[in-house]
Amino acid sequence: MTAGAYQPSMLDLATDDGIVGDGAGLGPLAGRIRRHVLTRGAWVDHLPGWVHGSDAVLHTLLTDVDWQAERRRMYDGVVDVPRLLRWYAGDEPLPHAVLTAARRTLTRHYAAELGEPFVTAGMCLYRTGRDSVAWHGDTTGRSAREDTMVAIVSFGSPRPLLLRPRGGGTSLRFPLGHGDLVVMGGSCQRTWEHAIPKTSRPVGPRVSVQFRPVGVA
Numbered sequence: 001m002t003a004g005a006y007q008p009s010m011l012d013l014a015t016d017d018g019i020v021g022d023g024a025g026l027g028p029l030a031g032r033i034r035r036h037v038l039t040r041g042a043w044v045d046h047l048p049g050w051v052h053g054s055d056a057v058l059h060t061l062l063t064d065v066d067w068q069a070e071r072r073r074m075y076d077g078v079v080d081v082p083r084l085l086r087w088y089a090g091d092e093p094l095p096h097a098v099l100t101a102a103r104r105t106l107t108r109h110y111a112a113e114l115g116e117p118f119v120t121a122g123m124c125l126y127r128t129g130r131d132s133v134a135w136h137g138d139t140t141g142r143s144a145r146e147d148t149m150v151a152i153v154s155f156g157s158p159r160p161l162l163l164r165p166r167g168g169g170t171s172l173r174f175p176l177g178h179g180d181l182v183v184m185g186g187s188c189q190r191t192w193e194h195a196i197p198k199t200s201r202p203v204g205p206r207v208s209v210q211f212r213p214v215g216v217a
Contacts, residue, residue, distance in 0.1 A: 022056035024098040029109045033181070036172075039165060041147070042188035044174065051098060051153060051179035058155040058178070060096045061207045067125050082198075083124045083131040090119035090214060099153070103211050106151050106183070113185065114149055119214040126159060126206040129199035137166065138189045138212075148213060149185040154178070156206035163194045176208075 020026070033047040051057065067084035094100050099121065107117040124133070138150055152161075154176040161182060164171035174182055184194065196208075 020098040020101045022053065022060075022096075022098075024051065024053035024056045024096070026051060026098065026101055026105055029105065033183075038163070038172075038186075038188065038192060040191040041186045042184075042192050043186045044163065044172075044188065045181075045183040045185065046174055047181040048175075048177060049179050050181040051102070051155070053098075054155050054179035057096050057098050058205075058207060061123070061125075061155060061209075062205060064095050065123065065125075083126050083133065085125075086123045088121040088123070094121055099209060102153055102209075106211060110149060110151075110183070110185075114213065116213045118149075118151060118211040120212050122210045122212065124208045124210075126156075126196065126208070128205075129201055129203045132198040133196045135162075135164070135193045135195045137191075137193050147186050148189060149183055150189065151181065151183045151211040152176070153209045153211075154180045154182075154206065155209070157204040159196055159199070159203065159206050161194060161196060163188075163192050166191050166193050176206075 027047075027050050029047065029050070033045045033050075036044045036046065038044065065086050067086055070081040070085055071078050072081055088094055094103070103118050103121065107114070110118075126132070138148075155178060158175055158177040161174045161176050162171050163174070163184075176182060184192075
């Protein structure tokens with residue numbers, strides 16, 4: 001897998017005062033991130049283009065991460081998970097400095113609501129439009145009982161994040177492009193579900209980086 005399958009936009013070449021390394025950096029959160037209030041105590045924050053110089057980050061993620069293919073039991077058989085995975089514990093160095101800076105910045109920005117730092121980083125590599133994740137909520141561990149947050153930074157080809165109320169209802173669509181940020185908070189993991197659907201369109205690779213507090217499995 002190489003970064004060449006993704007074609008950067010001219011906007012991705014922009015820089016700001018938050019440069020971390022390799023030309024990659026973070027824009028401000030305060031005053032720019034937009035909150036969407038959902039039902040039953042759930043909310044979603046969305047900020048397109050939070051990471052600048054995202055090509056350098058994507059290249060590192062595609063070439064330096066030891067991606068793992070997993071198989072899971074489903075119904076009466078075992079199937080391939082339709083994406084590659086890598087999970088980083090809190091004491092494990094992240095593969096690019098901008099990800100470390102993003103985790104620290106998100107912890108500081110959400111300190112009052114979160115009450116604890118973002119610690120772990122789960123990563124998913126969607127290789128083509130055939131890779132996906134089905135409807136689900138992160139309802140293992142403490143997140144099954146308490147409000148929490150999951151912050152997602154997306155790199156690579158745009159893919160939509162869909163959300164719908166748990167138990168059925170109209171779905172919402174958040175486009176996630178190169179360097180975009182989305183944060184699901186409040187009761188979102190318990191009362192709503194989210195998914196990345198398959199697509200028949202020709203798309204390049206996308207990497208999703210999900211930051212979670214240590215208490216969230």
